[in-house]
Amino acid sequence: xxxxxxxxxxxxxxxxxxxxxxxxxxxxxxxxxxxxxxxxxxxxxxxxxxxxxxxxxxxxxxxxxxxxxxxxxxxxxxxxxxxxxxxxxxxxxxxxxxxxxxxxxxxxxxxxxxxxxxxxxxxxxxxxxxxxxxxxxxxxxxxxxxxxxxxxxxxxxxxxxxxxxxxxxxxxxxxxxxxxxxxxxxxxxxxxxxxxxxxxxxxxxxxxxxxxxxxxxxxxxxxxxxxxxxxxxxxxxxxxxxxxxxxxxxxxxxxxxxx
Numbered sequence: 001x002x003x004x005x006x007x008x009x010x011x012x013x014x015x016x017x018x019x020x021x022x023x024x025x026x027x028x029x030x031x032x033x034x035x036x037x038x039x040x041x042x043x044x045x046x047x048x049x050x051x052x053x054x055x056x057x058x059x060x061x062x063x064x065x066x067x068x069x070x071x072x073x074x075x076x077x078x079x080x081x082x083x084x085x086x087x088x089x090x091x092x093x094x095x096x097x098x099x100x101x102x103x104x105x106x107x108x109x110x111x112x113x114x115x116x117x118x119x120x121x122x123x124x125x126x127x128x129x130x131x132x133x134x135x136x137x138x139x140x141x142x143x144x145x146x147x148x149x150x151x152x153x154x155x156x157x158x159x160x161x162x163x164x165x166x167x168x169x170x171x172x173x174x175x176x177x178x179x180x181x182x183x184x185x186x187x188x189x190x191x192x193x194x195x196x197x198x199x200x201x202x203x204x205x206x207x208x209x210x211x212x213x214x215x216x217x218x219x220x221x222x223x224x225x226x227x228x229x230x231x232x233x234x235x236x237x238x239x240x241x242x243x244x245x246x247x248x249x250x251x252x253x254x255x256x257x258x259x
Contacts (some may be wrong), residue, residue: 035069036050040058048104054108069148078094087155103127106118114145146170158217160217161221175222180233205225
């Protein structure tokens with residue numbers, strides 16, 4: 001049995017004045033690359049612990065949280081296909097990578113005394129539950145953090161699309177995408193210092209400008225069901241708890257232009 005982690009003295013909770021979440025239930029999409037930390041490959045446990053502490057902070061505010069995790073830190077299906085592999089086989093390998101990440105996150109959350117379930121779109125009964133929508137909803141109603149692994153279970157679909165799909169199925173109020181930067185920019189801010197940060201965008205803007213926030217099918221699915229998408233940096237301290245309270249720097253994508 002895992003020993004609970006002790007909360008470091010350097011971590012401070014949000015002031016009570018800020019602890020007013022604007023959303024009841026959210027889905028957080030975490031890329032596999034976000035779990036690497038400063039490494040070039042694999043999982044950085046310190047980074048995973050920090051992200052899990054941030055998730056716990058959001059849950060402590062009363063927000064129901066579910067997650068979709070990518071697998072790019074271990075294997076990217078599209079890169080395998082570009083190297084000559086059959087696309088379907090490469091995508092299935094990528095799905096298996098997401099399960100490795102989901103189990104790592106589950107382990108860390110449970111060490112923080114958070115009740116967690118991993119539901120996989122690919123049946124793996126020995127290590128996690130199969131994805132069944134009603135079961136997932138029931139887990140969330142009981143206060144558990146649900147981690148959706150293996151994408152949609154189908155090749156040719158990204159984990160972005162899986163995130164939009166699961167957000168719809170779970171009746172989420174917000175789809176949160178934690179990225180390497182603090183929102184959506186007109187260009188890559190790491191390469192172009194004049195890149196403009198957008199506080200708000202519409203789904204139409206993202207598609208027409210080809211802003212590479214999420215793939216087109218994910219954006220279209222969110223637009224059809226009017227689920228707002230929040231893009232923020234996963235690397236900032238208390239980023240998730242602040243975001244659900246409408247604090248911090250982020251880009252909000254809706255069918256409206258004003259925030």
